[in-house]
Amino acid sequence: MTFILFTLTNCNNSNNQKEKELELKEKELSLRERELGLKAIEKTKQNETPKSGSISQNVAGPNELSNIENLIGYWFTPHGATVNIRFNRNGRFEFNDYNSSSEKEELLTGEFILQNGTITLMYDDRPKQNFKFYKGESGDDNYYIKKNGYYFVKGENAN
Numbered sequence: 537m538t539f540i541l542f543t544l545t546n547c548n549n550s551n552n553q554k555e556k557e558l559e560l561k562e563k564e565l566s567l568r569e570r571e572l573g574l575k576a577i578e579k580t581k582q583n584e585t586p587k588s589g590s591i592s593q594n595v596a597g598p599n600e601l602s603n604i605e606n607l608i609g610y611w612f613t614p615h616g617a618t619v620n621i622r623f624n625r626n627g628r629f630e631f632n633d634y635n636s637s638s639e640k641e642e643l644l645t646g647e648f649i650l651q652n653g654t655i656t657l658m659y660d661d662r663p664k665q666n667f668k669f670y671k672g673e674s675g676d677d678n679y680y681i682k683k684n685g686y687y688f689v690k691g692e693n694a695n
Contacts, residue, residue, distance in 0.1 A: 613689075
């Protein structure tokens with residue numbers, strides 16, 4: 537009789553393990569489906585084009601100011617190249633800044649979001665900060681980043 541009880545216990549443990557494995561596979565499938573759905577939405581938004589004549593030729597459309605490809609790379613402050621920022625494809629940034637309180641340069645890191653001309657820097661060690669991302673005017677096809685005390689232009693070195 538002890539043998540039968542042992543066999544039933546082993547069957548229950550085996551069934552519990554299979555249920556857990558099935559549950560994990562279902563969660564993974566759900567996450568993959570959600571990721572594919574988000575990618576499809578993002579791709580649709582990138583492919584949307586404004587109706588003819590709805591945007592001035594010199595003004596950046598909302599898609600341009602949300603397109604991460606226009607942001608990825610190295611940005612620097614003219615006449616102060618030690619203050620610079622690099623936006624990486626993985627959603628992270630490295631910001632070489634000057635701390636006037638401590639009178640020292642510092643490296644700030646974190647994640648960023650670009651949405652409709654606003655870059656949100658979510659620092660690893662301090663509160664988040666917003667910057668304005670915009671395109672030049674009157675035939676100037678360059679992009680710029682600005683915030684009180686900061687003005688960045690995109691550098692040639694995008695590595």
